Amino acid sequence: MPARTAEPGRRTHDSAGVATVWAIAWIFALVMLGGIGLALGFAVSRQHQLDAAADLTALSAAARLQDGRDFCAAAAEVARANHVELVDCHRRSQDVVIAVRARIALPFGLGGWVSAQARAGPS
Numbered sequence: 001m002p003a004r005t006a007e008p009g010r011r012t013h014d015s016a017g018v019a020t021v022w023a024i025a026w027i028f029a030l031v032m033l034g035g036i037g038l039a040l041g042f043a044v045s046r047q048h049q050l051d052a053a054a055d056l057t058a059l060s061a062a063a064r065l066q067d068g069r070d071f072c073a074a075a076a077e078v079a080r081a082n083h084v085e086l087v088d089c090h091r092r093s094q095d096v097v098i099a100v101r102a103r104i105a106l107p108f109g110l111g112g113w114v115s116a117q118a119r120a121g122p123s
Contacts, residue, residue, distance in 0.1 A: 053082035058118035061096040095121030
């Protein structure tokens with residue numbers, strides 16, 4: 001096929017390669033959406049783990065409180081075992097209220113802290 005030559009002063013409109021550009025753009029968009037979905041799923045999963053650790057920490061502290069022992073020391077021990085940081089531990093009436101937090105590292109250099117609170121006591 002001979003090469004196309006344009007007449008002087010007239011532009012030719014060649015659409016060769018446009019589909020490739022669109023395909024690359026769509027692939028990039030889908031990969032980015034997948035990455036965002038993955039990061040969001042990881043963050044939600046970590047929050048659920050932290051909620052469970054907070055519940056367990058509060059339950060162990062409440063059990064120690066019923067025995068008359070140092071409930072905050074028990075809470076700190078269980079928090080460390082669950083790889084979370086105990087932020088607050090106090091008694092409210094017969095209940096123990098705790099707050100924990102954990103660092104979260106997400107893809108793309110994102111991250112931060114997630115936190116949870118729990119309360120436990122006699123029923």
